[in-house]
Amino acid sequence: MQDDPRFTISRDTRLCMSLAGRPGNAGTRLHNHLYRQLGLDCVYKAFTTTDLPAAIGGMRALGIRGCGVSMPFKEACIPLLDELTPSAARLQSVNTIVNDDGRLVAYNTDYIAVAALLKAHGVAPGTPFVLRGSGGMARAVLAALVDHGLHQGLVVARNPQAGAALAAQHGLGWQPDVPAAAPGALLVNVTPLGMAGAPEAATQAFPDALVGAASCVFDVVALPPDTPLVQAARRLGRPVISGDEVIVLQAVEQFALYTGVRPTLAQVAAAAAHARAA
The missing domain is CATH 3.40.50.720 (NAD(P)-binding Rossmann-like Domain)
Incomplete structure (x- = not known):
């Protein structure tokens, strides 16, 4: 697998990331598994920070394509961004940032995931x-x-x-x-x-x-x-609705925003199983 060019990090590889007070591995494993399944030249890495303005500035300066945002940064990052889409503006809370050629656009895919789960359950x-x-x-x-x-x-x-x-x-x-x-x-x-x-x-x-x-x-x-x-x-x-279900659905929405590709249900299920196996 190491010789497969799809899995080789190069100067052209697009970096996506997350910022959280207590970063975990689930989102990292899910995104990277989907990149491999779909043959996308991308890599995902989780971070935390004690300097949020510098972290967001680094995303802009280095051309990092996307950033998932978790507690405690969902509101604090807003003044550092260029545009809030309707979901983020309505909630005044951000969980996804997309870097469009240096312009940082904010979304909230948590809302989409929760709405889908209420219906599904x-x-x-x-x-x-x-x-x-x-x-x-x-x-x-x-x-x-x-x-x-x-x-x-x-x-x-x-x-x-x-x-x-x-x-x-x-x-x-x-x-x-x-x-x-x-x-x-x-x-x-x-x-x-x-x-x-x-x-x-x-x-x-x-x-x-x-x-x-x-x-x-x-x-x-x-x-x-x-x-x-x-x-x-x-x-x-x-009956239970779990946070594990939320993180999978919101991550899939993030994935589509970052890559322009929407994985199939089977691909999502495989990636979610991989993420849970950590």
Whole structure:
């Protein structure tokens, strides 16, 4: 395989990257596997940074084709970019940057992925929900929930300014702590609770009492895919939408923006399996 010219990095190879506070390997493995399947002269590498302006400037200066953006950079990168497409402008949150000959254009493919998963998992319009979180990803998820027809919701966030503002934007309630009861609700975690490497890695975002009465549990945390919340939902027999599913779908949208190529479902499935095998 090393002698195959498709897999040789040269001066013509296009570099794509990601920026995250805690970079993982899933996106890197998925993108690079698709490049190999499709014979594209591209390579993908994950980074973190303590100097976001310099990192974004380097992307522009070096001609890096695309950049996936994760917490905590989704909002902070906005002033450094040239154009926000409608999805990013509406949400004021960016998860994808495309470099068009030095012009950095921002997208939000998280919204697209979440909207597709709500439909695929049969979440019924009108389902009440409790969403925990108030950051950039929470904005994307909440917009997808509301656009899917879910208008009876509660935003739970420790930050009173961000939480109340996000809830008010959609005519919803806000409170700092999870409710005592929410029968039949869709529970959505969009915080680092349960994330590998975070101080709250072993913390369950919602207690068993809420999980057992939920109609569905959606944990946006992708690393690990089997978070304490996901484990609790499966133990209690509740349907689950996982962050692993989100990261795959949003990555495919990114892939298409970077390369102009949309892989088949079979190719995506193979790449996702490869990414999970790490």
